[in-house]
Amino acid sequence: MDQVVSPKKALALYxxxxxxxxxFVAGAFTGEISVPGRSDILNIRGVSAWLACSFPALWLASEVIRHEQRIKIGPKSRKILAPIIMVFGVSIFFYAIYKM
Structure with a gap:
């Protein structure tokens, strides 16, 4: 699968x-992140809100590593590193929810 994307598609991905x-950062500054769910709204407060901010930051880092050709990483490393970063971000997000 070719990972090279056009600038327009990269903008959409980022x-x-x-x-x-x-x-998330605006919510953390105000003291509470509200995440709507299927049955209720999840409110993340305090330190957990700041931990939850790492999820979109690591998601963005994962997309940049996966698609940005100016970063000098081999294709195999991209395919391994990008999902690892994403899983780490999701893990931190779930830890923040658990810690509430």
Whole structure:
């Protein structure tokens, strides 16, 4: 699978994690991140809110490593490193929820 993307597609790939990052950081500054779910709204507060901010940051880092050709990493390393970073971000997010 070819990982090279056009600049327009890269913008779309990076825009969603950036929007999540802005939302999470703004929520952490106000003291509470509200995440809507199927049955209720999850409110993340305090230190857990700041930990949750690492999820969109690591999601963005994963996308950049996967698609940005200016980063000098081999294709095999990209395929391994990007998912590891994403899983680490998701793990921190779930830890933040658990810690609440």
């Amino acid at each position: 825009l969603i994690p950036v929007l999540f990052l802005v939302y």
